[in-house]
Amino acid sequence: MEISFLIVTKGRPEELHFTLKKLQSIFDSERHEVLVYIDNCMGTERLQAQFHWVKWYVGKESISASPARNFLYKKAVGEIFIGLDDDAHLISEKPIATIQFYFNANRSLGILAFKEVKGIFKSKSEINLENEKEEFLTTEFIGSGFAIRKEVYDETSGFPTWMDIYGEETCLSLEVLDLDYDILYTNQVAVNHRIDVEKRKLQGKNYFRFQKQLQNSFRLYVIYSRRPFRKIVKLLFHNFKKYALSDSRYFSLYAYALGNMIVLLPTMLQRRKKMSKATEQKLKTLKRIPY
Template identity: 30%
Template sequence: MKLSFVILNYNREKELLTTIQKTKQLMADKDDYEIIVVDNASPDNSVAAVKKQFPDVIIVERKVNNGVAGWNDGFEVAKGKYLIVLDDDSNIEDGLDCAIEVLDTNLDVGIVALNIVNGAFTTHYLYHLRDSIDFIGCGAIIRKEVYNKIGGFAEWLFIYTHEWEYAIRCLDAGYKIRYFENCHVNHRTSSINRTSERLKVFSIRNEMAIVYKFFNKKDRLRYVTRVYLNHLKTIPTNGLKVIPWHIAALREFLKMRKSIENTPVNKAVQDFYSVSCWATRRFYKIV
């Protein structure tokens, strides 16, 4: 089997059904694929609805919501050569065949970042890049070989920025990440389970945790400081309401850092990450 669509769902029955339907429409003339839904212990009727409307879809039911790591359960049972990663509210519109060709013809490419054309996060800023350290989990293709080699998404991050953590490990394993702008993903961005506060707190906390884990000990404190200060710079734009969120993020990071094992990756990967991510760039001339 060539393609495994792996959809992570939590409590978004209507959006999930739409994603499955649109995926089936996209693949109407093909049969060498499977659709896997990982349900992260949804309290709604998601699982029953999928079983009723799409009995051929493989469902992995989790008893506990473990965030983005739920995708790993789908990756593990997937039979496809390529894992197509989707959110319950995202779907590929077109260009999939060409994106797959990138992987077929470039064996050193481990992940293809797709063009997220709308929603809270888009990838248009990657258009000028051939190689990238960034992809968005609601629309990407991962070579199953990469998963077999480096494992899945980090459960310790729970949600947000897990793509950067995974990208670091992917690059450190010798693979490349390629952005492909001609495969378009519609992220319908359901408001269910999403708040600005949650996004800000988890993003800041996780970005600090990532550099704390993967950068050399002599450098990591400097980069953790950069991440926090660069996020503080956004307060005038976002408003005073976000100040408590920044404080909460720092508090959460300080609590979790004791459990973070420092496993530095290749220095070239550290350098690539530090210049690719805006929050790790120099904070004026201070840090």
């Protein structure tokens, strides 16, 4: 099997339906497989009858994004894994052939990070894709669209089961880099992440994301950083000054996250897997991907 498409979904049956219809147009059953994990969503389960060529996995209890990815990726057998969000689809020309070309041309390539185009468009012609080629080695990938070599993924711990959402891509990226593989960003493979950008701007503060990212950043530093103390102090000070002092809800979530850090610290220390000095230095030289 050459390619495994992997999608974790929860509560977005219409978006998933759209994504699978797009995948169907490039799917070859002899060379490709599509695996979908439904994270406790009865509405989405109804789609199984419409897409018999998909390998479905259904969780009756919600386990959240990262543990679901960890489960699903163990089931895949393709030489290359292509991860997509349930509301994202490939929009570049001949994406599979392009992805395979990059991996075949460079044995040191662990992850191919795709260009993410955010927004809801009536047609593909509305999407502005640059003609000029852009690519560079980078620190991580965006979860809405990326590819990873199976043998590289299998060398890592996989997506973390000790994290639920917001930060799992960083964990996997750090482990891939620490194994001395590269992460390459290219705009030659692009995904349309179908989110309403203007609506999200109007929604303003995202309290849920704030709490999760604060807790998970702490865990990342404890597990992977060579000298986590200074980074944790800076993390706590920055979030206290910028968010916790700005309104009472942020303050409460900050306090809750702080308590969570203290309680889970012994467990996180047991998972410690600090990166090498070479990886730490390499991270300082790499360009970050555009969000």
